[in-house]
Amino acid sequence: MSNEKLEKQSSAFTLSDMEIFIFPDLFYALVLANIMSPEIWKWRDDPWFKDIEKKSFSYKINRVKQYIMDHYTFNLDLETWGLTTKERELARFSEFITADALAQSNALFGYEGDKYYFSIDIRKHFGLDKYTSDIIPYWKTETVEAMNAFCHKPNYATGAGECVSLATMYAAAMFIVAKIPLEKIFLIATPLHSQNFITEKDGIITNNRRIVTKSMWYNGTMLSAKARRAIENEKITIVSHISGHIHTFYDEATISPEAYQTFSKSLNDYLHTNLTFETFVNFLRTEQQYWSCFQYEYIRNGKPCYVELCKIFEYERHSKNTLTNASRDALFAEIGGEEFRLTRRTDRLIMNIFEQYLNENLQASFDEKRRFFEQHILECPNCPQMEKLFDALHAFLNIEPRLPSNVKTFVKTEPIEISEQLSREEVIAEIEQKTSINEVAQLALFAARRMDLVDWQPFVKAVVERNPVCVDALKDLSIYEIYDVLKKLSSESIYDEPNRLAMPDEVWNFQVGDGLEKAFAMVAAIINKDSKNTVKLTCSKNLAKLKFDGKTFEFLTSKNLDINLNIPFFQSKCKCC
Numbered sequence: 001m002s003n004e005k006l007e008k009q010s011s012a013f014t015l016s017d018m019e020i021f022i023f024p025d026l027f028y029a030l031v032l033a034n035i036m037s038p039e040i041w042k043w044r045d046d047p048w049f050k051d052i053e054k055k056s057f058s059y060k061i062n063r064v065k066q067y068i069m070d071h072y073t074f075n076l077d078l079e080t081w082g083l084t085t086k087e088r089e090l091a092r093f094s095e096f097i098t099a100d101a102l103a104q105s106n107a108l109f110g111y112e113g114d115k116y117y118f119s120i121d122i123r124k125h126f127g128l129d130k131y132t133s134d135i136i137p138y139w140k141t142e143t144v145e146a147m148n149a150f151c152h153k154p155n156y157a158t159g160a161g162e163c164v165s166l167a168t169m170y171a172a173a174m175f176i177v178a179k180i181p182l183e184k185i186f187l188i189a190t191p192l193h194s195q196n197f198i199t200e201k202d203g204i205i206t207n208n209r210r211i212v213t214k215s216m217w218y219n220g221t222m223l224s225a226k227a228r229r230a231i232e233n234e235k236i237t238i239v240s241h242i243s244g245h246i247h248t249f250y251d252e253a254t255i256s257p258e259a260y261q262t263f264s265k266s267l268n269d270y271l272h273t274n275l276t277f278e279t280f281v282n283f284l285r286t287e288q289q290y291w292s293c294f295q296y297e298y299i300r301n302g303k304p305c306y307v308e309l310c311k312i313f314e315y316e317r318h319s320k321n322t323l324t325n326a327s328r329d330a331l332f333a334e335i336g337g338e339e340f341r342l343t344r345r346t347d348r349l350i351m352n353i354f355e356q357y358l359n360e361n362l363q364a365s366f367d368e369k370r371r372f373f374e375q376h377i378l379e380c381p382n383c384p385q386m387e388k389l390f391d392a393l394h395a396f397l398n399i400e401p402r403l404p405s406n407v408k409t410f411v412k413t414e415p416i417e418i419s420e421q422l423s424r425e426e427v428i429a430e431i432e433q434k435t436s437i438n439e440v441a442q443l444a445l446f447a448a449r450r451m452d453l454v455d456w457q458p459f460v461k462a463v464v465e466r467n468p469v470c471v472d473a474l475k476d477l478s479i480y481e482i483y484d485v486l487k488k489l490s491s492e493s494i495y496d497e498p499n500r501l502a503m504p505d506e507v508w509n510f511q512v513g514d515g516l517e518k519a520f521a522m523v524a525a526i527i528n529k530d531s532k533n534t535v536k537l538t539c540s541k542n543l544a545k546l547k548f549d550g551k552t553f554e555f556l557t558s559k560n561l562d563i564n565l566n567i568p569f570f571q572s573k574c575k576c577c
Contacts, residue, residue: 001455001457003095004095004096006457006458006461007023007092007093007096008023008025008026008443009443009446009454009455009458010458010459010461010462010465010466011023011026011462012026012029012443012446012447012458013446013447013449013458013459013462013503014138014140014462014466014503015030015140015141015142015143015164015447016081016138016139016140016141016466017139017140017141017164018089018093018106018138018139020141020164020189020238021106021189021237021238022093022096022097024238024240024245024247024250025245025254025439025440025443026443026447027164027168027187027189027238027240027245028187028240028241028242028244028245028440028444029440029443029444029446029447030141030143030164030168030444030447031168031171031172031187031240032416032431032440032441032444032447032448033143033444033447033448033449034143034144034168034169034171034172035172035175035176035418035427036424036427036428036431036444036448036450037143037144037145037172037448038424038496038497039144039145039148040144040169040172040173040176040177041176041424043067043173043176043177044176044177046067048063048066048067049063049067049177052177052178053179057178057180057200057201060177060178060179060180061174061178061180061198061204061211062211063177063178064170064173064174064177064178065206065209065210065211067173067177068166068169068170068173068209069209069210070158071158071159072147072158072159072160072161072166072169072209073150073156073158073159073160073209074160074161074162074163074166074208074209075150075156075160075161075162076162078127078137079469080140080469080509081137081138081139081140081468081469081505081509082137082138082467082468082469082472082505083135083136083137083138083468084135084136084137084138084466084468085134085135085136086109086134086136087134089136090102090109097249101249106191138466138468139162140505141161141162141164141165141168142161142162142165143165143447143448143449144169144172145494145495145502146161146165146494146502146506146510147159147160147161147165147169148494149494149506149509149510149512150510152510152511152512153509153510163193163194163195163208164189164194166194166206166208166209167187167194167195167196167206168187170196170206171185171187171196171206174196174198174206175418175420179420179421180198180200180420181419181420182241182242182418182420183241183242183243183259184198184199184200185197185198185241185242186198186199186239186240186241186259186263187238187239187240187241188231188236188238188239189236189237189238189239189240190230190231190234190235190236190237191234191235191237192230192234193229193230193234195207195208195227195230197263197266197267197270199262199263199266202214202215202269202270203266203267203269203270205217205227205270207226207227210223210227212224212227214270214273217270217271217273218273218279218282218283218396218397219282219285220281220282220283220284220285220286221285225286228399231271231399231401232399234402235248235402236248236401236402236403236404237249237404238404239255239260239263239403239404240255241255241256241259241260241263242415242416242418243255243256243259243413243415244256244411244413244440246260246404246406246408247404248404248405250408251408251409252408252409252410252411253404253408253409253410253411254410254411254412254413255410256410257406257410260406261406264403264406267401267403268400268401271398271399271400271401272397272398272399273397273398274362274397275358275366275369275393275397276358276359276362277324277354277355277358277359278324278325279396279397280354280358280393281323281324281351282324283392283393283396283397284309284313285313285316286396287389287392290389291308291309291310291313292308292309292310292348293309293348293349294308294309294348294349294350294351295307295308295309295341295344295345295348295349295350295351296309296312296323296350296351296352297344297350297351297352298332298340300332300340303342305340305341305342306340306341306342306343306344306345306350307332307335307339307340307341308339308345308348309348309351311335311339312331312335315331315334315335316331319331319334321334349376349377353376354373354376357369357372366394370390373389373390374390377389377390413438413439413440414434414437414438415438416430416431416434416438416440416441417430418430418431431444431445432445432453435453446458446459448500449495449500449501449502450499450500451499451500451501451559451561452499452560452561453499456563456565459501460523460565460567462503463503463504463520463523463524464523464524464527464528464567467503467504467505467508467521467524468505469505469508469509470504470505470507470508470521470524470525471504471524471525471528473508474521474525475525475528475529477525479526479548479549479551479553482522482525482526483522483553486507486513486518486521486522486555487518487555489507489511489512489513489518490511490512490513491512491513491514491515491556492512492513492514493512493513493514493517493558493559494506494510494512498558498559498560498561499559499560499561501514501516501517501520501559501561502514502517503520504517504520504521504523504524504525507520507521508521514557514558514559515543515544515555515556515557515558515559516539516544516555516557516559516561517559518544518555519537519539519544519545519546519553519555519557520537522546522553523535523537523546523567526548527567533548533549534548534566534567534568535547535548535566535567536548536565536566536567537563537564537565537567538563538564538565539557539559539561539562539563540562540563542556542557542558543555543556543557544556544557
């Protein structure tokens, strides 16, 4: 097996952000692994989704969103999947990408973003400041089974996962439960975040656990500001789709050119909107430096009264009513009488002037609206920020996504044809059938841990080299103590099916594991204790046997896997710790 193939296939078991960046085929392989898993298909039997197939698109996506909100939390704990070093990762991937290239697009190797992240200490932002500058987290992406297993960890009441995990699970759930065609679902990776874009209606972005419609994108709330952050401040490094992917650094792309064109147009339409009074007020919500420049005229008890914009927004924060919709009168009824003035402030602009103009000139160009605004902005000489307002407003309403260039060599691949009308069994059959002619389908079997259908060498490589949490926890114990500790763990596997296996760090993090999974955890611990002996691992008839240094250790297993492995000593450059 070539080194590239071995690294890519072994990466499908550990799925770190770094591995997905280097091998972008892994991004969609995890989506397919989650689609093959029985876990999300079980959601369809939950009463929460009763008769969902009869409902509207909006109902479906909101139902999926709320289910994810209720059952999963966002997790970015650096210690969950352990730490590695820049030196180790650069050595591992040196034949695939340079350190300079990584520094341009990977937050762990120097990238800080063009605006937002440049102004903060990136290492402190992610909690890395307590480690040396060379230490970085693995940030492994979880399968849906590993996400569910977080409920076994202390202080976790539900499942959990980081942004890539949530994005790939969302894509699978939208397909399985909401029955949205995979052709309409695109995964987007930036150096610091992953989310999805769905080309339905005006477009939908999934952002961690939430969804963001086009109207929500421009509503000026704190949640929307957080959702906008990545696309506003970062370049998009990978777009992944059922037809393939496109990567900012690689000259070849496998995504369908037509699909990429559809995505690019739809995303651009989503990221541009018209200037209306509603979007103007939404913009002002996000820009507090302009609040002191505006007041609103309102007829109260038959008389014109004036209330400052900052007061309106203060009351909005504690109300379901807003200034820009039919609930305006209800909002003003909530505002205390002492907040209203009978005379207008001469140092503040009256918002009603802009409201009337924008409502009466919906088809006017942006430049025409700018000229009208600039005429009236001159009436507010005491506000030094006003001259910057329209440039900031334009940026709020019009984002130019920095997508991978479409000047690529597009390589046509054999399509994976999965309809939302297929059963789980039919989906799995299609993926398995395409494994010999579609690399993403093949990698999906590795990501899904289908050990009955894949080579063991990549699995063993991942077990030995990239399970630092388990290795570190057991490093000071004797061989017999390691065996005793592992034997005492619950014998439950996070993968219910008999042909799928958890990695050692999953066993240790969740303190559960089938006997064969515990045996592999013991292998990782032994190999990383600098032993020069070979570990022999066999499994048959519900018994896993590990032989090492003349000693035999046995584990009962319910995994239906026959194996006979001689695992050699790995050189120190490959060790976890």
